[in-house]
Amino acid sequence: MPLSDHLPNSGRHGSRIEFDRVSRVYSGADHAAVSDVILTIEPGRFVVLLGPSGCGKTTLLKMVNRLIEPTSGTIRIDGEDIRQMNAATLRRRIGYVIQQTGLFPHMRIEENIAVVPRLLGWPKESISQRVDELLDLIGLPHAYRRRYPAQLSGGEQQRVGLARALAVDPSMMLMDEPFGALDAITRLRLQDELLAIHRQLGQTILFVTHDIDEAIRLADEIVVLRAGQVIQHGSPLDIVTAPADDFVRDLVGGGEALRRLSLIDAGSALNRNGNVRNEGLPAVTSDANLRTVLNLLLQTGTQKVTVTDENGAPVGTLGIPDIWSAGLERGTES
Amino acid sequence: MNLLRESWDYIQTHQDRFLEALRVHVELSVYSLLLAMIVFLPLGVLAARSNRIGPAIVGFVSAARVVPSIAVLFLLYPYRRELGDLAPFWPTSFALAVIALTLLAGPPLIINADAGLRAVDVSILENARGLGMTEWQVFSRVQVPLALPVAIAGIRTAAVEVIASATLAAFIGAGGLGRFITSGLTLYDYSLLLVGAIPVTLLALSAELSLAGLERLVTPPATT
Numbered sequence: 001m002p003l004s005d006h007l008p009n010s011g012r013h014g015s016r017i018e019f020d021r022v023s024r025v026y027s028g029a030d031h032a033a034v035s036d037v038i039l040t041i042e043p044g045r046f047v048v049l050l051g052p053s054g055c056g057k058t059t060l061l062k063m064v065n066r067l068i069e070p071t072s073g074t075i076r077i078d079g080e081d082i083r084q085m086n087a088a089t090l091r092r093r094i095g096y097v098i099q100q101t102g103l104f105p106h107m108r109i110e111e112n113i114a115v116v117p118r119l120l121g122w123p124k125e126s127i128s129q130r131v132d133e134l135l136d137l138i139g140l141p142h143a144y145r146r147r148y149p150a151q152l153s154g155g156e157q158q159r160v161g162l163a164r165a166l167a168v169d170p171s172m173m174l175m176d177e178p179f180g181a182l183d184a185i186t187r188l189r190l191q192d193e194l195l196a197i198h199r200q201l202g203q204t205i206l207f208v209t210h211d212i213d214e215a216i217r218l219a220d221e222i223v224v225l226r227a228g229q230v231i232q233h234g235s236p237l238d239i240v241t242a243p244a245d246d247f248v249r250d251l252v253g254g255g256e257a258l259r260r261l262s263l264i265d266a267g268s269a270l271n272r273n274g275n276v277r278n279e280g281l282p283a284v285t286s287d288a289n290l291r292t293v294l295n296l297l298l299q300t301g302t303q304k305v306t307v308t309d310e311n312g313a314p315v316g317t318l319g320i321p322d323i324w325s326a327g328l329e330r331g332t333e334s
Numbered sequence: 335m336n337l338l339r340e341s342w343d344y345i346q347t348h349q350d351r352f353l354e355a356l357r358v359h360v361e362l363s364v365y366s367l368l369l370a371m372i373v374f375l376p377l378g379v380l381a382a383r384s385n386r387i388g389p390a391i392v393g394f395v396s397a398a399r400v401v402p403s404i405a406v407l408f409l410l411y412p413y414r415r416e417l418g419d420l421a422p423f424w425p426t427s428f429a430l431a432v433i434a435l436t437l438l439a440g441p442p443l444i445i446n447a448d449a450g451l452r453a454v455d456v457s458i459l460e461n462a463r464g465l466g467m468t469e470w471q472v473f474s475r476v477q478v479p480l481a482l483p484v485a486i487a488g489i490r491t492a493a494v495e496v497i498a499s500a501t502l503a504a505f506i507g508a509g510g511l512g513r514f515i516t517s518g519l520t521l522y523d524y525s526l527l528l529v530g531a532i533p534v535t536l537l538a539l540s541a542e543l544s545l546a547g548l549e550r551l552v553t554p555p556a557t558t
Binding site: 089092093100104115150164174 | 457458460461462463464465466467468471476479480552554555556
């Protein structure tokens with residue numbers, strides 16, 4: 001039986017997740033942890049649930065795989081009410097990654113990755129082949145198969161956690177602050193890798209964080225939560241440039257002008273006038289963001305940088321005035 | 335050294351008696367420990383799974399631990415007929431000794447099973463559920479393996495206690511290596527006393543070492 005037969009989602013799109021007036025009240029609490037949430041996550045979207053601790057983002061996430069049951073309301077996956085499904089069966093279809101990896105310390109890396117395929121009763125050869133594929137995908141050497149989690153660094157462990165969640169190529173992933181315990185550099189690298197994996201596999205991702213910068217880097221859409229309610233739902237640019245209220249403005253916090261720059265790529269702010277030939281100016285590709293460009297200008301002390309396409313051919317230049325007007329434009333247009 | 339030599343000579347000249355006592359001692363210990371594991375490990379699991387009766391069980395068992403083993407033996411002695419009937423395939427005194435030793439092995443088994451299971455990180459258990467394990471799979475594939483080192487430490491304590499206390503079985507005529515010790519004490523014959531004491535010590539030590547090895551074997555490796 002070829003491996004692809006075990007991966008029914010291959011080549012398909014992600015799942016649609018619908019929250020229909022979902023609430024969750026914990027006994028003894030004076031207000032609902034999640035209150036009357038109406039939210040639709042379109043297939044294949046990378047959606048970040050953002051908010052301070054206690055805002056209900058983790059509760060909302062855990063209701064999707066029924067680790068927490070709603071007090072009222074309905075959650076549907078691809079139109080099907082999840083209460084109609086067996087909880088264990090449902091969970092095997094959903095990738096799940098938490099902070100501190102949750103790897104099983106008594107299992108080798110290969111066994112950790114193989115947990116869900118094994119629950120689904122895959123034959124040994126298919127599991128082994130899939131473990132190798134996943135190690136390749138997350139960039140760990142095959143020699144790690146026989147190691148135990150404690151023998152890996154924090155970043156490597158979190159990669160294994162990601163591989164385990166991806167093992168059966170689920171159509172959706174739930175991620176609860178997966179990079180929260182990592183150092184800044186490792187976190188950035190893993191964020192990039194997660195984005196690459198999402199581009200490649202196209203599953204729906206629901207990702208919880210309290211870190212606005214992480215949300216902006218990763219999200220197609222951000223859902224801002226406070227006291228169990230959705231305060232704002234929009235693209236990262238919407239959230240940064242048009243916060244719904246003071247709460248969101250505070251959350252986005254200082255440095256919002258810089259954050260705005262990090263959302264605009266060099267190609268779109270390009271000054272196409274004048275000489276585009278490379279005259280020893282520092283160069284960036286057109287998908288670099290303006291924050292990076294500004295940083296480069298300040299570092300090198302030059303007036304302009306050359307912007308190139310992906311083949312390295314110059315397409316224009318960018319200077320401080322261009323960045324300034326681009327930032328101003330985007331800030332006022334919404 | 336003379337004493338040891340005399341003990342050795344005794345064993346040489348009374349081989350049958352020595353081997354019989356050794357066999358009884360080992361059987362007493364093994365049956366008691368196995369019986370105790372069958373009865374008390376599930377009780378430890380029950381204690382760990384219930385926040386209502388769990389602390390009550392562990393509290394009671396910890397308190398019961400202060401009763402000395404010899405007292406357990408003599409407390410049960412008046413009921414030897416009834417207790418003996420529970421295991422008609424064994425001599426009454428042997429059955430009585432097994433029951434007393436089984437009770438003695440209970441506390442470390444219950445306390446360690448409970449502590450080991452409770453020490454497993456709840457986020458690991460929740461993650462196991464989140465990946466789609468059933469409650470039984472979470473228990474058998476994750477919680478039990480992670481609790482095993484602590485539980486085995488309890489078995490080790492129980493084994494040593496049982497092997498050492500099995501010497502007291504001689505007081506009620508159940509045999510075992512304790513008979514050499516009691517006779518040695520009554521006759522002021524220290525070489526005879528050592529014929530019992532040294533093998534008991536070696537048995538206890540080997541149980542301790544082999545179970546400690548097993549404990550290491552099931553402990554997940556840390557950074558190497």
